[in-house]
Amino acid sequence: MNLKSIKECDRRSAERLLNFKLPNSYKKIGWIGVIAALAVIMSTDLFKGDQELLKDVLRKVVLAFLFVIVLSREEVEDERIQSFRVQSYSLSFLAGVLYTLFQPVVNWIAFLIFKPEKAIFEDLGDFQILWLILTVYLLFFYVLKRGDNEEHS
Amino acid sequence: MKNTLKVERAILNLTQGELAQKIGVSRQTINSIEANRYAPSTVLSLKLSVVFNKPVNDFFALDQND
Numbered sequence: 001m002n003l004k005s006i007k008e009c010d011r012r013s014a015e016r017l018l019n020f021k022l023p024n025s026y027k028k029i030g031w032i033g034v035i036a037a038l039a040v041i042m043s044t045d046l047f048k049g050d051q052e053l054l055k056d057v058l059r060k061v062v063l064a065f066l067f068v069i070v071l072s073r074e075e076v077e078d079e080r081i082q083s084f085r086v087q088s089y090s091l092s093f094l095a096g097v098l099y100t101l102f103q104p105v106v107n108w109i110a111f112l113i114f115k116p117e118k119a120i121f122e123d124l125g126d127f128q129i130l131w132l133i134l135t136v137y138l139l140f141f142y143v144l145k146r147g148d149n150e151e152h153s
Numbered sequence: 154m155k156n157t158l159k160v161e162r163a164i165l166n167l168t169q170g171e172l173a174q175k176i177g178v179s180r181q182t183i184n185s186i187e188a189n190r191y192a193p194s195t196v197l198s199l200k201l202s203v204v205f206n207k208p209v210n211d212f213f214a215l216d217q218n219d
Contacts, residue, residue, distance in 0.1 A: 075179075076173075076178065076179035076182075078177065078178035078179055078182050079178070079182070079193070079194050079196075079197060080178070080179070080181070080182040080185060080191050081179075083191070148181065148185055148190065148191075149181050
């Protein structure tokens with residue numbers, strides 16, 4: 001296998017990965033999963049005892065279902081929808097990076113002002129960052145899609 | 154980019170939905186193209202060209218901002 005065919009093979013693999021989408025029906029499953037998992041997380045406070053492990057697992061479940069929604073096709077997945085996806089991916093990436101860089105600083109400054117004794121510089125957890133990236137993606141995607149659809153009517 | 158998609162569609166007596174179905178996109182995409190909110194790809198333009206049986210330049214043109 002020469003270098004050219006290796007590059008071609010890599011390009012095709014990347015394209016296959018980028019074009020991978022779950023069927024549209026998975027979107028509904030994703031939303032039901034997210035709502036159910038969030039409901040259970042909120043209701044864990046009602047039970048006695050340490051529920052941190054359960055909450056941790058459920059947070060991962062929420063992220064997994066959000067990812068399922070992100071990867072699900074629209075009813076008609078055409079190039080206009082693809083352009084909305086690209087814009088939403090870019091915006092969520094930017095939001096994720098900015099939040100990860102600046103939120104710990106903002107937290108630290110806020111603690112310095114209001115509770116100086118608790119002021120420690122703490123990095124964000126993986127759930128917080130992934131939650132932000134996935135929700136910002138979905139928010140922008142639906143805003144772009146709905147904004148464009150509303151202008152039609 | 155400006156276009157005369159609406160006129161071409163009217164000549165063939167096609168609704169937005171029918172044209173969308175012929176080229177495999179959503180009705181909203183046709184509407185966005187007609188309203189100059191979305192510039193279609195080369196592939197989509199060529200599909201429209203096949204439906205209208207005209208060269209792409211006949212219904213798409215650059216405007217002053219392009």
